Amino acid sequence: MDRLLVLARHGQSEWNLKNLFTGWKDPGLTDLGIEEARNAGRRLKEMGVQFDVAFTSDLSRAQRTCKLILEEIGQPNLKTIADQALNERDYGDLAGLNKDDARARWGEEQVHLWRRSYDVPPPGGESLKDTVARVLPYYIRDILPRVMRGERVLVAAHGNSLRALVMVLDGLTSETIPGLELATGIPLVYKLNEDTTVASKKVLEG
Numbered sequence: 001m002d003r004l005l006v007l008a009r010h011g012q013s014e015w016n017l018k019n020l021f022t023g024w025k026d027p028g029l030t031d032l033g034i035e036e037a038r039n040a041g042r043r044l045k046e047m048g049v050q051f052d053v054a055f056t057s058d059l060s061r062a063q064r065t066c067k068l069i070l071e072e073i074g075q076p077n078l079k080t081i082a083d084q085a086l087n088e089r090d091y092g093d094l095a096g097l098n099k100d101d102a103r104a105r106w107g108e109e110q111v112h113l114w115r116r117s118y119d120v121p122p123p124g125g126e127s128l129k130d131t132v133a134r135v136l137p138y139y140i141r142d143i144l145p146r147v148m149r150g151e152r153v154l155v156a157a158h159g160n161s162l163r164a165l166v167m168v169l170d171g172l173t174s175e176t177i178p179g180l181e182l183a184t185g186i187p188l189v190y191k192l193n194e195d196t197t198v199a200s201k202k203v204l205e206g
């Protein structure tokens with residue numbers, strides 16, 4: 001039985017393009033983002049991937065990406081479950097600020113800690129640890145049981161909600177997680193073992 005779990009970060013958003021902290025704000029995809037999402041779908045189609053269910057967040061950039069992937073693989077009407085638990089990390093007071101302006105104001109190191117450390121929350125927002133604390137229970141309760149039953153599952157979500165999941169799947173630690181970057185529109189194709197650990201992982205680049 002293939003226990004297939006595909007994770008896809010949304011395509012480039014309007015605020016990715018403008019280099020703004022986004023978090024729970026809800027900008028749409030750029031033309032490039034739409035193309036990235038379609039391309040992710042095409043790559044999955046080339047691999048012959050089909051899904052039984054899709055999960056996405058409450059935010060439109062992830063929902064649109066999910067829809068575009070499903071259209072490309074010829075499953076436009078697949079059952080899709082949207083939940084706030086898969087939203088991007090809440091960037092709090094940083095949301096809407098330019099990332100370079102933030103570096104100029106608070107320094108490179110502080111901004112890097114906010115963006116990539118495990119447990120330093122941005123002002124008024126969530127650390128990755130906080131994000132793991134909401135993503136992981138949802139994964140365990142709603143997503144993983146389906147994968148273990150043999151359903152082929154797509155999760156279209158966000159840079160940091162997916163970093164939270166990859167941290168758990170790949171067994172990364174608070175020391176190694178800062179090095180993990182997820183590019184827009186690049187699907188990660190996991191197959192799981194019977195004991196829920198990772199049997200294989202493929203990054204569908206290009």
Ligand SMILES: O=C(O)[C@H](O)COP(=O)(O)O
Pocket residue numbers: 020021022023088091115158159160
């Ligand atoms: O919310 C955001 O600004 C981005 O989607 C992810 O941001 P990051 O690269 O700073 O984690």
